Amino acid sequence: MSLFRRIFLLNAAGLTVATALLLGPVTVSTPILPGEVLVVVAGLAVLLVVNALVLRIGLAPLQRLGRAMATADLLHPGARAPVTGPAEVAGLITTYNTMLDRLETERATSSARALSAQEGERRRISQELHDEVGQTLTAVLLQLKRVADQVPGELREEVRQAQEATRGSLDEIRRIARRLRPGVLEELGLHSALRSLAAEFTTHGLSVRQHLDGDLPPLTEETELVVYRVAQEGLTNTARHAGADRAELRLRRVVGADGVELLVRDNGKGPGRLREGAGISGMRERALLIGAALSVGAGPGAGTDVRLCISTKSGASETGVSTTGASETGVPPQFRAATAFEGDR
Template sequence: MSLFWRIFSLNAAGLIVAAALLLGPVTVSTPVLPAEALVVVAGLALLLAANAMVLRLGLVPLRRLGRAMATADLLRPGARAVVAGPAEAAELITTYNTMLDRLESERAAGAARALSAQERERQRIARELHDEVGQTLTAVLLQLKRVADRVPEELRAEVGQAQEATRAGLDEIRRIARRLRPGVLEELGLVSALRSLAAEFTTHGLTVRHHVAGDLPPLTEESELVVYRVAQEGLTNTARHARADRAEVRLQSCADGVELLVRDNGKGLGSAQEGAGIRGMRERALLVGADLSLAPGPQEGTDVRLRIPVAAGGRS
């Protein structure tokens, strides 16, 4: 029975009973006798209690829907409100679930376009850094070398410092370009790219161990890029925020596909809110139908797990 008919039936029953009492032998004296007042108060209390019970039972699905709406997160798809209750409430919950399906689909499509544009922009900036800024710094370095051979002895130390600063800047430009555009991923594949990534962070004060299984199912180029970017962002967060000195990158087969694990021995997640880096990882995971989870490590630190189903990751 719908919520409307429940409330209507209850109110109708109350009015019918009241009319029957008025037309029947029951009378109310003036002034009202205590026994008569007791009967009226008891009948009113019974009617209010029945009305409250019907409303409470009818509004339970709406309260459940409110909790589902308050906790909905498009970056964690799949959660839906349970369709139950009177016809009106069930229809409202069904409409909400349908709207959530459409929002998740539109967000996934929008995120795919945004991240694709982001990758193209990364590649453009990386090429400009390498071709323009890198070549300019290389030319400056060569000029400083020629100048160093002809300057007076008392200025050679300063010219040498300028050479070292220019060389350090050139190395930094190349490192940034490599991070923006992982050429090793395109040229040598995911295994070599992850090893190179671990070596890069190891040279910057973080000891990174890596293990890549040899029996991995094939992944699409898009899935490989997602794995690489999630590993890169995970190690970046570890180096910047975790106060860790050790990390591990592991890529292996799992029950339904491929799993990437980035583990550190840092301070853990704590109560901090998810930043742009973690939201970016979640959006990338959605692109290939993967599941991203963050949890405390077995002893300390943080585990970042990315699971890509075979159906989403396998090459066609």
């Protein structure tokens, strides 16, 4: 029965009873007697209780829909409002869920285009840094070397300092270019790229241990790039914000879940309750592109865990929206029984 009919019939029943009392032999004395007051109050109370129950039952699906709309987040896809209630309410909830499906698909498509353009821009900037700025600094370094052999002795120290500053700038330019475009990923593969990444952050006062399984299932180029970027962003956040001196970079095959799992863990101050910034949002966007799930939470004891769960099954969506759904922590159901790394317990 529709919500309209429920409310209409309830109101009609109340009005019918009131009309019957007016036309019937029942009368109210003047002044009103206590027994008559009790009957009137009891009837009114029954009518109000029944009306409240009908409205609560009929409007409960709308309240659930309101909560679902308030908590909807396209970076955490898959959550849908349950389709219940009268026909009108059920139709409204179905329309809302269909709208979410369309929005998630459109967002995944637009994110894929934006990130693809971003990677292209990274490659262009990296190439220009290497070819233009890098070569210019190399030429300056060579000129300073020739000048150093000709200047008087009292000026050689200043020229040497200029050489060191130029050499340091050249190394920094090369480092930035490598981060913008991971050439080692394209040339030597994911394992070598992750080892190089761990070594790079180890030189910045952070000890990074790496555990990389060698028997990973075949991964597409896009998936390898997402794994590398998530690891890069996770270690960057650790170095900048965590206040940690130790970190772990782990990549392994999850046999039971038929997938791959990346873990970046540190011993820092933990994620706390801070609002997610652009870095974590960017990682979630990348995870959605390959149908993966990203979770960021407290590690065992202290610190932060960044965990990327990737399913290698053919059922993953091409637009990057996972077809399996995810839990509140961002770990897909098929990974829950197989996500315990060594030392997690």
